[in-house]
Amino acid sequence: MNKEIYKVKYNEYLDLFNQYSEKVFSSVETPNNLANAMKYSLFAGGKRIRPVMMLAFADIIGYGAKNVLPFALALECIHTYSLIHDDLPALDNDILRRGNPTCHVKFNESTAILAGDALLNFAFEHVLENISSKKEINALLCLAKLSGYSGMLSGQQSDIEMEKKGGDESTLLKIHENKTCKLLTAPFVIPAILIGDTETINMAQEFGFLSGVIFQFTDDLLDVLGNESDIGKTTGKDLNSGKLTSVKLYGVDGVKSKIKEYVLKTENIIKSIDNSGFLKCFISSVTDWIYEN
Secondary structure: OOHHHHHHHHHHHHHHHHHHHHHHHOOOOOOOOHHHHHHHHHOOOOOOHHHHHHHHHHHHOOOOHHHHHHHHHHHHHHHHHHHHHHOOOOOOOOOEEOOEEOHHHHOOHHHHHHHHHHHHHHHHHHHHOOOOOHHHHHHHHHHHHHHOOOOHHHHHHHHHHOOOOOOOHHHHHHHHHHHHHHHHHHHHHHHHHHHOOHHHHHHHHHHHHHHHHHHHHHHHHHHHHOOHHHHOOOOOHHHHHOOOOHHHHHOHHHHHHHHHHHHHHHHHHHHHHOOOOHHHHHHHHHHHHHHHO
């Protein structure tokens, strides 16, 4: 699969997801600004990497993209809630997200907190309204664990506690494993759980972790070298706050080398699970910026 075909396929999945999410949220209303804040953040743009990859992976392993749409929407709701809360003054205190004012800037801090809470609750409400089998329940449990206190939230807490402190590679990878990789594992693990194949689940977990590290290391580079108008968020904040990042630990050139190492590790998994070339193009799409700059 070449880059042009990949882009076409990616946009097909993106359109499928956007149509589904817009239809679902057309009936989400409140007698106040809560629903407006939820929709503002959820539909503020972005590449929709997590839901698109879930739809694509479901097709790759033969489960079917349309069958995971409720889970894909739930995952994007959880991701969006995490961004809303991450941008709050108590955490990153950011004013720009996806090229737009952050939720607490557009509305207010209280509304942003509640909008994040509401998106998290809606994620599980929506899936529970659309599932019935044991495998589907197990997949939802997996999503809860990946995004909960032993997953993404633990990573965010460790990220906060390690500000202005030193750390080694093991500490950095543990933070990234929870903060970033867990939620980037979900697009692959959830379809694998739904299809019920242990070998596929194991490969999905490994690929999700590796792609999560690649994604986070690339994001660390963008924070240092990227342009705000291109990436849609404030740059330099991690460096200025003293966070433990891959750039702080390895330096810019060191991070680029590490990313190449992790890309190589994904190749054997891709060969075992995907004949279409979509996953290889996905990894390339994440790292292209590095090679172009």
